[in-house]
Amino acid sequence: MTLEISQAARHALATWLDHIRALKDGSENTVSAYRADVLDFITFLTVHHAEPQGLAPLARVTTSDMRAWLAHLKRHDIAARSVARKLSAVKTFYRWLSEREGFEPTAVLTIRAPKFQKKLPRPLTQDAAKAMIDTVELQTRDSWQGARDAAVATLLYGCGLRISEALSLKGRDLPLGESLRILGKGKKERLVPVLPVARRAVESYLTLCPYPMEPEAAVFRGARGGPLNARHIAKVTERARMQLGLPSSATPHAMRHSFATHLLQAGGDLRAIQELLGHASLSTTQAYTAVDQVHLMQVYEACHPKAG
Incomplete structure (x- = not known):
């Protein structure tokens, strides 16, 4: 039946x-x-x-x-x-x-969900994040496409953008200023600072891009001029991480994780990081404090004279 x-x-x-x-x-x-x-x-x-x-x-x-x-x-x-x-x-x-x-x-x-251990974000080290940006640029033949991929990776790491947010930028958002208004999950709007290195990366791409930047057109274009697909960034990131010998957790989203973790390690305020990431709940952002504690314990165990 x-x-x-x-x-x-x-x-x-x-x-x-x-x-x-x-x-x-x-x-x-x-x-x-x-x-x-x-x-x-x-x-x-x-x-x-x-x-x-x-x-x-x-x-x-x-x-x-x-x-x-x-x-x-x-x-x-x-x-x-x-x-x-x-x-x-x-x-x-x-x-x-x-x-x-x-x-x-x-x-x-009233039914309770089964308990499970939440996965901690798995960020890259600062050196690995920078190496990822440099290596991503080498994964395509055309220099303008390499510059494009490096610009996207720089926005993920330098501004903490989601891949969908970076790829949703339009010509009207150009030229990038010191801050960028992002419409994130749930259509929640936030303002994120744009570092000079991120502006330079985007400018380098724009000088090489063969397609005009109309106000409503996607900033990041595919080989034929259409909007760049997130799958392409995932593929070039995968090739780059394999060349660098990084773990499978080194994904485009890990660049965003790295942004948040490195800010926290540098003394960033948790509430400010929540705003920069566009998290609706502070509890989501608090996952990075656990990552930072793991990092501190690793440093302690490696460096403290009595740790061994």
């Missing part, structure tokens, strides 16, 4: 996702992840109860149903971190649905 998701459940999910887009300023990546996680949950309930789950059955979900779903995920070797993400999406959906339909969502909201 083939079971399908009820039309009412599909409509509710689509309406909720529209709500996330409109009111919560959710990115398309976030919306896609929410859709997949909640759809998987409703699919499980449909199979679990052997009947389509309309709004009334969804409102009657029990603690037993929730435990059965978590057990199902565990049997399929879904990592604890992914289970926690899925559960968070389902809870967010149920908070909205319960307000809309007028039912009590306690059975869903």
Whole structure:
């Protein structure tokens, strides 16, 4: 017997996702992840109860149903971190649905996510970050493309930008001044300082780029003139890290991690770093304090005369 998701459940999910887009300023990546996680949950309930789950059955979900779903995920070797993400999406959906339909969502909201050890950011050393920028530039034949890749890497490390933020720069943002207004996750706007080295890197690229910089055109162009794809930066970074003998954690995003960690090691204020990174919560930024403590212990163990 083939079971399908009820039309009412599909409509509710689509309406909720529209709500996330409109009111919560959710990115398309976030919306896609929410859709997949909640759809998987409703699919499980449909199979679990052997009947389509309309709004009334969804409102009657029990603690037993929730435990059965978590057990199902565990049997399929879904990592604890992914289970926690899925559960968070389902809870967010149920908070909205319960307000809309007028039912009590306690059975869903009181289920606890499995515990997992949060991964610490894995930054590069300052020397490795600089070497990565220099080596990334050597991964393409055309000098303008090499200058482009180096400019992107410099913005990631020098300004703490996400790769999507660097690639979203438009001609209207030029020439770069001492600061740059960035629209980050959740359409949250922030102002980041632009170091002279980052401005020079972008200027070097612009002098070589064969394409005109219209106000609404992407600053960073692909070989044929279209917007540069993030996958290209990931590939040249991977080739560069292999040449430098760096670990697989040396990704474009690690350059942003390195920016934050090196600022903290230099005495930067945690709140200021939160603003520079565009983190909605200080707890996200606090992960870098743990990285800094690990660094300090390594220095202590290597250098203190009594550490051995």
